Amino acid sequence: MAVVLVIEDDDHLRCLLRAVLERAGHTVEDAPNGAAGLKRFSTHPADIVVTDIIMPEKEGLETIIELKRDHPEVKIIAISGGGARLDAQYLPSAKALGADCTIEKPFEPREVIEAIGGLLQAQSHG
Amino acid sequence: MPDKREIDALIERAIRSGAEVTIVTIGGRTPSGAAEPIAPEAPEAAGPVSDPVLLLDPAEPAILDSNAAFQAWAGVGGASAAQSLGRVDPEGRLTALALRAIATGEPASARVSLQAARGRVSIHAVAVPISGGARTLAQLILRTAPPAGTAESELRRTLQRLAELLEALPTPLLTLDGSGRVRSANPAAESLLRRGPELLGLEIEAIAAPVAAQRLRELVAAAGAGAEAQSGEIALTVDHQPVPAEVTLAGVGEGAERAIIAVLRDLRPEREAELARAQLLGRQHQTQKLEAIGRLAGGIAADVNNVLASILGYADLAMDDLPPGSKGRDSVEQVLKAGRRGKALVRQIVALGRGEPRPERRIRLDELLRTTLEVLRPIVPEQIALEARAAAPTAAVMGDAAELHQVLLNLCRNAVQAIGSRQGRIEVVLDAVEVTPGFAERPVNPDEDAAILGALPEEAGAAPSPRTARLFAGRLEPGPYVRIAVTDTGEGMPPSVLSRIFEPFFTTRKLGEGSGLGLAVVHGIVSAQGGAILASSTPGQGTRMEVYLPRSHRATELIAEEIDPDQGGPRVLLAGANAEVLAPLRRTLEAAGLTVETVTGGRAALETFRADHGRWRMAVLANDMEDVSAEALSLEISRIRPDLPIILCAEVEKMLTLDRLRAAGVTETVPMPVDPGELAIAVERALRIGARRV
Known part of the structure; x- marks a missing residue:
């Protein structure tokens, strides 16, 4: 099991992710935006970061860049709404900037669980 | 045989009755018989005596006699004048005029275009009927310009110039007499109305479509009575079809001399432009x-x-x-x-x-159909027969596979819903078509639509339904397209529904049964890919949706066109040092649809190539071989077949310089170890541009 940091500005989704991940046995930290997320990570380092892309304060792409720069070992899952025109373009960008995995909203809990499982497995093999 | 006085009197009467302004004076002697030639005559100083005159038998038609003025004017010798009618009057206008005069027993006059010695001229001709024994003949006087110097001749010259001007005018123009009969028509009017000299003497109503005749008559009457020009839109009759035109009428002259000038303007080009504009705006x-x-x-x-x-x-x-x-x-x-x-x-x-298309890849039609059918079959109920085929399986489009899948799926879902719980049939055909200019604007063709709907067994033999409506959405430039056609035998749509099918959230289904987004999504995806949709529907019979997507000019398609299935001969020569080098290349080339013949060793490759060098479509050379270098092999192949594309695969460090590659006839290079995608691209390019060196 892993320590997972969830960065998501939508309260419902953040709580949902926490519930889903905790139920799957992970330890969950969370933050409502990128800036808070990075701060949280500095005090409570995580194995995996699940981050939304479009958020106030500090958006997801910037967060991914900083996380990967300072902590190259951290695994990142980017989640995006895929709604507005530009939004759809963000997931490939997130991947290019270092996200290990991307998930399009609306996702179902098992997609996130499976993605985390996959990353952990790759890590243990690597 | 009338004498000169009688003819003069006849012409005089003609002038009075028709209010023609020409003054007729006969120059040559009245011909006294067909066999007797007219003697040359000196011009009379007192007046115009040198008008060309000829005696015409319209039944033949042939010139029986002519005067010296005619022979000089037409540039024919006395002996050959009799045979010159066809040359002077290739359109037979003089004959027509003669026949008119004979038919009415009255002199007839018209402006005609004839071939004179100095070229094509427009000339005023007067035909006078003459009873010549068993035959009815006509004497024709051609009114050329008189000698200068008299007031009369000046007037005639002016009139002549004026007449020539009207002839040359590109605007269709008629002159009518006071009662609305056509007295003259310039060539532009004849061309518009697609009629010749038979226009002369017609009542004006005869040139208007039946519905417009009365209106035209009223305009003529108003122009004849008043000083104001009259103008109106009148449907003219051209080849029995109504043609929209603007007719402007103005009266000139007084009393018996009153005449009316009618200017015609063809409104078809404007109408077509308006229609095109409206369609574009729509x-x-x-x-x-x-x-x-x-x-x-x-x-x-x-x-x-x-x-x-x-x-x-x-x-x-x-x-x-x-x-x-x-x-x-x-x-x-x-x-x-x-x-x-x-x-x-x-x-x-x-x-x-989403306005922009997603990242694209090449999608073959057979792949698209296969993946869609996997999803589709389970949702098609048993009572609906589903027939699907890719008529041009190797044709390909560039696009996002998921989106195209969505297009086909949405069309099929609609077809299923249109049939509902009844028995029915859905036909899905993917093929390649050439779109020609005006394709989208072509009018509804009942035969074609019947063929579309009639293609289904239930409808076979059904008469083309006039109720078939069509809707076109998108832009369709001429060129090669892939067509995805889904035809169903469902309930069909009335025009009021058909016209709205691409509107988002428009649905005829009950709440919860359909989002009204399916076709809007199809429209969005197809438009983003530069395609178009043509929908045809007949209430009670069914609907056909055709999606047109620009065809991709890629290897698969080119290869499909190149390979003659009957021949099936190898087309690509693949040469390399050994089987290990060649195997992966062969797989890539075959995956691109090529027929590959591999040869190990340079000499063997050259022998294979020479044996039947005309059949190769391309040569792929992998590195140097032990016996012959790739450079030498390429040089020899390109010497024999300068048109053949040659792809050289070699390690970057061993790759020849550009100059040497060019000299050796290599058209494309691919670095080793070969990336299959890179080789496929090189193959595509080579097939597309041939051996053209960059």
Whole structure:
């Protein structure tokens, strides 16, 4: 099991992710935006970061860049709404900037669980 | 045989009755008989005596006699004058004029275009009927310009010039007499009305379509009576078809001399331009509307997604807490189902709102059909026969596979719903077509639409239905396209419904049965890919949807065109040092649809090539061989077949310089170890541009 940091500005989704991940046995930290997320990570380092892309304060792409720069070992899952025109373009960008995995909203809990499982497995093999 | 006085009197009468302004004076002697030639005559100083005159037998038709003035004017010798009618009057206008005079027993006059010695001239001709024994003949006097110096001759010269001007005028123009009979028509008018000299003497109504005749007569009457010019839109009759025209009429002269000039303007080019403009505006309007709705929908989709993710997520968590078989679990399952429907709906909306196409790849039609059918078959009920085929399986389009899949699936879903619980049939055909100019604007063709709907067995033999309506959406430039056609025997649509099918959220289904987004999504995807949709529907019979997507000029397609299945001969010579080097290359080339013949060793390759060098479409050389270098092999191949594309695969460090590559006839290079994608691209390019060196 892993320590997972969830960065998501939508309260419902953040709580949902926490519930889903905790139920799957992970330890969950969370933050409502990128800036808070990075701060949280500095005090409570995580194995995996699940981050939304479009958020106030500090958006997801910037967060991914900083996380990967300072902590190259951290695994990142980017989640995006895929709604507005530009939004759809963000997931490939997130991947290019270092996200290990991307998930399009609306996702179902098992997609996130499976993605985390996959990353952990790759890590243990690597 | 009338004498000169009688003829003069006849001409005089003609002038009075027709109010013609020409003064007729006969120059040559009245011919006294066909066999007797007219002696040359000196011009009379007192007046114009040198008008060309000829005696015409319109039954032959032939010139029986002519005077010296005619022979000089026409540039024919005395002996050959008799045979010169065809040359002087190739359109037979003099004959027509002669026949008219003979038919009415009155002199007839008209301006005619003839071939004179100095070239094509427009000339005033007067025909006088003459009873010549058993035959009825006509004497024709051609009114050339008289000698200068008299007031009369000046007047005639002016009139002549004026007449010539009207002849040359590109504007269609008629002159009418006071009673509305056509007295003259210039060539532009004859060309517009597609009639010749028979226009002369016609009542004006005869040139108007039946519905417009009365109106034209009224305009003529008003122009004849008043000083104001009259103008109106009149449907003219041209080849029995109504042609819109603007007719402007103005009266000139007084009393018996009163005449009317009619200027005709063909309105067809304007009408066509107006129609094209209206169609363009209609299409723009439709596109803008879709874009606006798409933007709005796309904007809210992100928020809706968050809501849906919460619903789906919590419902999923709740499921884990509820024992199997419990009522609560059933209820939560419904929540999940509804959430997933919402998720699918949001995806549709997002597809609609996205203006730019997604990253593209080449998609072959047979692949597209296969993947779609996998999803489609389960949703087609048993009572509906589904027939699907890719008529041009190797034809390909560039696009996003998921989107094209969505297009085909949405069209098929609609077809299934249109048939409902009845027995029916759906036909899906993917083929390659050439779009020609004006394709989209072509009028409804009942035969074609009958063929479309009639292609289905249930409808075979059915008469073309006039109720078939069509709707075209998108832009279609001429060129090669792939067509995805889905035809059903469902309930069909009336024009009022058909005209709105691409509007987002427009649906005829009950609440909950359809989102009204399916065809809007199809429209959005197809438009973004530069394609178009043509919908035809006949209420009670069925609907046909045709999607046109620009065809990709890629290897698969080119190869399909190149390879003659009857011949089946190898087309690509693949040469290399050994089988290990060649095997992966062969796989890539075959995957691109090429027929590959591999040869190991340079000499063997050259022998194979020379044996029948005309059959190769391309040569692929892998590195140097032990016996011959790739450079030497390429040089020899390109010497024999300068048109053959040659691809050289070699390690970067061993690659020849550009100059040497060019000199050796290499058209493409691919670095080793070969990346299959890179080789496929080189193959495509080589097939497309041949051996043209860069």
